[in-house]
Amino acid sequence: MSAQENLLAPLEKFGSFQTRVVIVAYLTAIVVGPNVWMTVFVVYTPPHRCYIPELDDGNKTSEVDYVVVPSNLSNSSVARYIPVVDGNLQKPEWSSCTRYNESTTAGQGNVGVVSCDRGWKYMTEENVITAVSEFDLVCDKSWLAPLVPSCLMFGLMAGSFLGGILADRFGRKKVLLGALVIMCASLSISAFTPSWIGLHVLTFFIGLGGIARTSILTILLSEITPNKIRYKVTVAHILVMAVGSCMLPLMAFLLPNWRHLYGAVGLLHFLVLFPSFIVFEESPRWLLENGKLDEARNLLQKIAKINNVILDEAKLLELGRDRETRVNQEAEKKQSGRRKLSYLDLVRVPFLRRRIIILSIAWLAVNVSYYGVSLAANNLGGNRYLTFFALVSVELPGHILSYFTIRKLGSRVAFMIFSSVCGVFILAVPLLQTVDDTAVIVSNVIGKLLATGTFSLLYAFTGELFPTLLRSQSYSVCSVVSRPSSVLVPFLLYVGEFYHPIIPYSVMGAIVIGAAVGMFFLPETKSQPMPDTMEDAKLQNRFITKVRC
Structure with a gap:
């Protein structure tokens, strides 16, 4: 058994320190769970047609008249203003992006159509407001709606690449807390962003912070928990995130305005931010591997006190000698030409x-x-x-x-x-x-x-x-x-x-x-x-x- 293993052996039990870290880790997992899937509700595109003042000013078109193309068009007031087109399942439906000219009706020949120059009328559930309906991301701008989840995926890709590199370079705790701050800030600011450009940019950072938090926290949990339950703790972390995802549909139903949804999830991130700063500590293994013996000694003493175990500080001196020997051995292998x-x-x-x-x-x-x-x-x-x-x-x-x-x-x-x-x-x-x-x-x-x-x-x-x-x-x-x-x-x-x-x-x-x-x-x-x-x-x-x- 190496000096490092001897040093960490007294901590190979699931004590009070690990319990606190795991509880806070799972709390963050629950609130982060909805992050990846929120765009499903944020960029939901409801059925829509051109806004017609004669129909829509002070009136509410019935759902049947709005969504279903009647067999007898003459009985529908919408038919006087909106043309009928074939949908993607070859079913007739009202045009989403065009209307008849003001001087024409559906019954006249040689009818001209124009684009929705007066805006759109959206058929949504009661009080539902999505980013698509608020910013009118339809017709000519319809490609901007799928760009929102794509920005999230870009963030996931960047976070996957940068998270591990930064955590290995600067430590688990700093990068983990930084990722939590990025998510909290991005979600909160998204609730007030005045443009679709801000939504796209902030969604990228939500994905970046989310995947960085998940990967780094998984590593941290595996490095502070005993070997016999390490796999169970990390798998449970993934399953708890799935539980958080299951909460999203209920939240979206209760908060039909996408800004309120973002604000509520951002508030939950803010609530778990404080215990995260208090409970999360640096990985002792990372400190030892990077030669930060003084910091490792202080942290291990703290953990030993919380877990009520005895820390053999003499092993720290032995560990320092082992580390120096290992560095010399790696230098000799490099000089001998042995390729990694x-x-x-x-x-x-x-x-x-x-x-x-x-x-x-x-x-x-x-x-x-x-x-x-x-x-x-x-x-x-x-x-x-x-x-x-x-x-x-x-x-x-x-x-x-x-x-x-x-x-x-x-x-x-x-x-x-x-x-x-x-x-x-x-x-x-x-x-x-x-x-x-x-x-x-x-x-x-x-x-x-x-x-x-x-x-x-x-x-x-x-x-x-x-x-x-x-x-x-x-x-x-x-x-x-x-x-x-x-x-x-x-x-x-x-x-x-x-x-x-x-x-x-x-x-x-x-x-x-x-x-x-x-x-x-x-x-x-x-x-x-x-x-x-x-x-x-x-x-x-x-x-x-x-x-x-």
């Missing part, structure tokens, strides 16, 4: 290159399916609040199901089954839209459950295919390659809204099924040890299924 593994080996070595390419495609497919079926909640019909609740609540059984499936079948086979079946249900969604809204929602929910399961399976499987010194780098490559696909998902759904809903679901389903096929060419890892060296990883090729003609 790097990102380039993932491309340079043929069998690693094949694995990283297939896994990157799989990560891309999982991102597309996971975010695609979630962000499409507004387009599925039925009650959009209940539909979204169903989509986020299935994440819990999705993670649990993947855990037991891995134990039974192994990561590779389980992923192939989950991914292929997920693709089938995603492909079925647009086909069922002409049949029944309930069938559409059920198919989409099952697709989300399986997409969540594939996420868990892919995390486990990726780490089992690379040697220890390339394992974290393989995760980084797959994550960076897959993130741009999630940025494009909102625009993929946008194409489906304006042309045909079969387009985005066909793309998502085909990619997910293709990822399942690609897994056939990777080795099976069930009952096999994790590879430590390059030679161990290469030996896994013995377990690739042979393809025979």
Whole structure:
């Protein structure tokens, strides 16, 4: 046992210090849970048409007259002003972006149409105000609505890249608290932003702070909790975030104005900010690895006192000598010309290159399916609040199901089954839209459950295919390659809204099924040890299924 392990051994129990940190961590997880999905309600585009003063000044057009195109147009007052067009399901509906000229009516020949130069009339639930209806992000500006969740995905991508680097460089606590402040400030300012430009910029920082908080806090929890419960604590952290996501539909229903929703979530972030500054401490392991022995001594003394354990301070002196010896040994290895593994080996070595390419495609497919079926909640019909609740609540059984499936079948086979079946249900969604809204929602929910399961399976499987010194780098490559696909998902759904809903679901389903096929060419890892060296990883090729003609 090393000096560092001896030093931390008395703290290898779940004491009062860890209890406080975990409680506050889970509180932040609950309030952060809604962040990723708030754009579903913020950029909801309600049915709309051109604003007609003769109809809308002081009058409220009935929902039937507004939404449904009557069989006898002469009986509808709207028909005198608004033309009828074919929707994306080839069903007649009122035009969203044009109206008849003032001097013409629907019954006259050679009728001219003009754009909605007087604004729009939105058909929403009582008191519902979205960013789309407030800033009129429709027709010519309709592409700005899907840009909001895309900005969030850009933030997730940037936060994934910067969070780990900054945490390794400046410490877990500073970057974690900084991420919480960024989220709190961005959400609060968003509630008062006067323009759609501010909304887009602030949404980017909400995503950046959210993913940085999640990744760094997961690392911090794993570094301060005992080995025997470390996995349970970190998994529970993810599940608590899912619980927070389940609260979002209720909040959106009670706060129909998008500004009030942002303000309420920002207030919750503000409430957990104070206990976070008080309870969260730097990781003792990070301090020790970076040679900050004085800070490590003070922190360990504090933790030992809280947990009522004895700290062997003599080990700190031994640790200092061990660290100096380790630095000298690393310098000798460098002088001897021994090469360390790097990102380039993932491309340079043929069998690693094949694995990283297939896994990157799989990560891309999982991102597309996971975010695609979630962000499409507004387009599925039925009650959009209940539909979204169903989509986020299935994440819990999705993670649990993947855990037991891995134990039974192994990561590779389980992923192939989950991914292929997920693709089938995603492909079925647009086909069922002409049949029944309930069938559409059920198919989409099952697709989300399986997409969540594939996420868990892919995390486990990726780490089992690379040697220890390339394992974290393989995760980084797959994550960076897959993130741009999630940025494009909102625009993929946008194409489906304006042309045909079969387009985005066909793309998502085909990619997910293709990822399942690609897994056939990777080795099976069930009952096999994790590879430590390059030679161990290469030996896994013995377990690739042979393809025979």
